[in-house]
Amino acid sequence: MSEAGATPTSFTPRVFSGIQPSGGLTLGNYLGAIKRFVDMQGPEFETIYCMVDLHAITVWQDPEALTRNTRELCAGFIAAGIDPTQSILFNQSQVPEHAQLGWLFSCVARMGWMGRMTQWKDKTAGKNAEAASLGLFAYPALMAADILVYHATHVPVGEDQKQHLELTRDIAAKFNHDYGVDFFPLTEPVIEGAATRVMSLRDGSKKMSKSDPSDMSRINMTDDADAIAKKIRKAKTDPEPLPETLDGLKERPEARNLVNIYAALADQSAEQVISDHAGQQFGQFKPALVDLAVDRLAPISTEMARLMNDPAEIDRILGAGAARAREITAPILRKTYDIVGMVPPPA
């Protein structure tokens, strides 16, 4: 539960989250996001999952690669357990209300709020910020629209998105205040589990990321068993054995990362993993992690490859998902325009 307040009770419990098709899916995206999306699928929530292609183009994307990555991401969602007949699964650009509400929110959000976003600062650090796209600066306003155009109440994300979720709440609160309404919910971020921040296999201070230039820094969801084994075997560690308690990993980020990955893949707590493997050297722990990772990830990558053989079926799923999404977004956008005072088309 965030500090800012309780979940509104007057809104349908609805989960929204998205992933950028800006490269291949990583283990970080899987453990920090998709695996948890699957866990939230069920009677408690309506679940809506999106390939946020409009966000991906805030940095250059080769058009052919963008198309392939969007389809592959869709295949990844389904292979990991998202059922497209239960959850709504689609790509953002097919639902124009995201961009339309995004424009309204870029008029609600303040320049100062955007300039304080650490992801903006990180992505432009050491580079010429003047040369970054306007979209990269403004994208948290579009992200707020992605969420609020569904009146979503819960958003499962990794730790890196926490600040953007706080901004989403600020935008909803300012809109509600400015127009004297209680229209947009103050959405709850859901940041839970052992792997809300999976780190690079080469540097325990950096997030595992699709756009890291080093392929050895990440496990891709399309990696085969040999590649997974090689990357884990070569993952940076230290010469100490695993300690008796988690406290003993405080100053050992790479070791902590491998323990967290093990815990998330095994559906255990990090404490449990430490108590089961205390005293082991990495020469013993890494092969156990390889076995677990291959066991959990290989069926997903095999299924992704099978689904990718039929791109027309993936496109059909995305189109059907977008049509279902618009049944929710169109009335919410219409009502928002009405609140703002836009003259509607004649009845």
Ligand code: AQP
């Ligand atoms: N390393 C990670 N650990 C835990 N969660 C992660 N997520 C991403 N990386 C990790 C979560 O995955 C969801 C989708 O993220 P995204 O692809 O839309 O954007 P991102 O966070 O910028 O991911 P990348 O891999 O770092 O992409 P690039 O390299 O294109 O910027 C989010 O819920 C995110 O928290």
